Amino acid sequence: MSVPFLLTASQMRRIRPHFPLSHGVPRVDDRRVISGIVFVIKGGLRWRDAPPGYGPHKTLYNRFVRWSRMGVFDRIFAALAGEAGEPDRLIIDSTHLKAHRTAASLLKRGRFPACSGAPRAD
Numbered sequence: 460m461s462v463p464f465l466l467t468a469s470q471m472r473r474i475r476p477h478f479p480l481s482h483g484v485p486r487v488d489d490r491r492v493i494s495g496i497v498f499v500i501k502g503g504l505r506w507r508d509a510p511p512g513y514g515p516h517k518t519l520y521n522r523f524v525r526w527s528r529m530g531v532f533d534r535i536f537a538a539l540a541g542e543a544g545e546p547d548r549l550i551i552d553s554t555h556l557k558a559h560r561t562a563a564s565l566l567k568r569g570r571f572p573a574c575s576g577a578p579r580a581d
Contacts, residue, residue: 462512464501465494477534479526487514495519 466474471490478489486492495513499506506520513519526532 462491462494462498462510464498466490466497473539474535477531477538479529479531487518492519492522496523 495509496519499509506516509516
């Protein structure tokens, strides 16, 4: 059961202080689960498409939802961004942008006359 991506020990040390305390039953391996969450989100996958080495997809999903609602990931991102300082340049990568599924139909209906050359249909 290999996994394609695992956070390093130093990466885990940097983000572990932001994890909530475990109450009662110990959590499953944080490194494996957080790595699975990163893998799924980075790849734009469905939760059920996560490799089995990360554990049950339901565990990944539940941890992501629960910690998102608690603001854990917001705190991690803020702390990591604060450590980095001001960027010297801004790079915008559009490879991960998705068009809304109705965008093409709006062009066909003339909702964007400047783009399509068609008269606007009101």
